[in-house]
Amino acid sequence: MNDMAGKAIPPVIVGAGPAGVRAAQTLVAHGLRPVVIDEAARAGGQVYRRQPPQFGRSSRTLYGFEAGRADALHQAFDALRGQVDHRPDSLVWNVQDNRLDVLHGPTQRTRRVAFDGLIVATGATDRVLPLPGWTLPGVYTLGGAQVALKFQGCAIGQRVVFMGTGPLLYLVAYQYAKAGARVAAVLDTARFADQCAALPAMAAQPAVLLKGLYYVAWLRAHGVALHGGVRPLRVLGTERVEGVAWHDGRAEHTLEADAVGFGYALRSETQLADLLGCRFAYAPLHRAHLPERDAAGRSSVAGVYLAGDGAGILGADAAEWAGERAALALLQDRGMPVDAARAQALERKLARIADFRAGLERAFPFPQDWASHAPDELVVCRCENVTAGTLRQTVREAGADEINRLKALCRVGMGRCQGRMCGVAAAELLAHASGQPLPQVGRLRGQAPIKPIPMQLAAAQEGLPS
Incomplete structure (x- = not known):
């Protein structure tokens, strides 16, 4: 199927998180009707993931301190109903010739969506560093654990350990403990001294800093064991998670658990931009190759704009500002009048939050x-069962x-x-084994389909008109 029917091609936004919602709101305010694919x-x-309609938990329960921002974002998008072409449950899995290949989940049908201006707001996913036992049932990423709690209303286990950095x-551990789950421990590879040294830089966003300090203090006050400066060793168990082992620099420790949530901050979803x-460049702050963009969100490709964590992890507040700024850039490039003072104010906000990100x-x-x-x-690539030893041997x-x-x-x-799961770890092992700096080992090139699709669909797609 082809979306072109003799009418003007609308701008398209991929992603309906904070960046995508604010971008849509801005385009609608200037008289456009964008397509929003999510x-x-x-x-x-x-x-700000929303619970299913049949769930009745309050915003305060779901989002804590962020309830007000979550409600505001949800209400902003709901108010656009009829003014945007919203396509939920839809996966963009390929792009060519200014057309997106989109799989609609419930029907498992694909269609091509043409665009005249594209805002990529694909967000982020967990940054994973595997450890022995990570493929056992009961091991989740931090983001996966959070989805279970927010969207499905359940915990990943009855006695949960969270680890990484x-x-x-701390946010997920707090959310679990606040919801009544038993959090056995939080194991952080960062040291307390690191966090103290970073306080001056993080003071650039005092409200965010105070919330983080509150989460830590609340966990301590409610008896959750917090261990810093640790090295996770392995997840224990044979058929499923039975515990974890870690080293604190002096001795090895073990702890019983029936579930583990782990992750090392976030990594940008960049496959669509690829x-x-x-054009990509290595970003030392993010320890990753990221698509280049200017202060307004323009990429190196004309008509393509990047907003939010998909182009560099800066958080939800920055994503909202970046989404609005990218939409203003799209409007400017179409020759439409925009508020220049507002555009400059958004750029200043984004520059300030970058200092906080460094902290x-x-x-x-x-x-x-x-x-x-x-x-x-250690199994690094679980899809293909590739071990760290195999990677080292291939390098050697x-x-x-x-x-x-x-x-x-x-x-x-x-x-x-x-x-998406193994790329970070594979690059780290390659750099270590070859003795090269990490920027020089490059990045995995994106290929379609960027996420799994049914095989019969891929075959049928070849016969679709372009």
């Missing part, structure tokens, strides 16, 4: 020694020195997840 059934994104670690041909990185540093401790038998024997060559030789990142 994988979720309801707008809100991950951070980053602000999300398929669009956007967060100092408070919760990436565990750069992870690759040196990863055992050879085949001279693989770039991540896509490594992928071609041993299939890491070639499975269903397309490297």
Whole structure:
């Protein structure tokens, strides 16, 4: 099917989280009717994910301190009903010739959506560093644990350990404990000294800082064990999670648990930007290659704009500002009048929050020694069952020195997840094994389908008109 029917092609927004909602609101305010495509059934994104209609929990229960912002965002999008072409439960899995290939979940049918101006607001996902036992039933990413609580109204286990690092670690632990789940411990690879040293930079966003301090204080006051400066060793168990083991720099410790939530902050979802041909560059702060954009959100490809965490992790507040600014840039590039003072104010806000983001990185540093401790038998790519030892052997024997060559030789990142789970770890192991700086090993190139689709659908797609 083809969306072109002799009428003007509308701008398209991919993602209905904070960035996508504010972008849609801005375009509508200037007389446009954008298409908004989102994988979720309801707008809100991950951070403000909405519960199913039949659930009756209050916003305060779901979002805590963020209830007001969540409600405001939801109400803003609901008010646009009839003024936007909202396509929920829809996955963008490919793009070519200014047309998106979109799979609509309930019907499992695909259609091509043409666009004249595209705002990519694809958000972020968990940054994963595997450890032995991570493929056991009962192990979830932090984001996965949060979805279970918000969207399904259940905990991932009866005795849960959360580990890794980053602000999300404490937020999810707090949300679980507040909901009545038993949080056995929070294991943070960052040290208390790191967090203290970063306080001056994080003071640039005092309200956010205070909320983070509150989560930590609340957890301590309610008897949740918090351990910093640890190195997670393994998840214990044979058939499912039975506990965790970690090292605190002096001795090894174990703790019983029936579920684990883990993650090391977030990573941007960049596959769509890659398929669009956007230019990428290594971003040291994010320890990743990210699509380039200017202060307004313009990418290196004319008519393509980047907003929110999909182009660099800055948080929900910044995503809202970036979504609005990207929409204003799209309008400017169409020759439509916009409020220049508002555009400049948004850019100043985004610049200020970047300083806070640098403070967060100092408070919760990436565990750069992870690759040196990863055992050879550790499964890094669970889709293709590729181990750390196989990656090291491929580097050693085949001279693989770039991540896509490594992928071609041993299939890491070639499975269903397309490297979204294993890509970070594979790059870290490659850099360590080859002795190269991380920027030089490159990034996994995005390929369609960027997420799994039915095989028969892919075959049928070849016969669709373009």
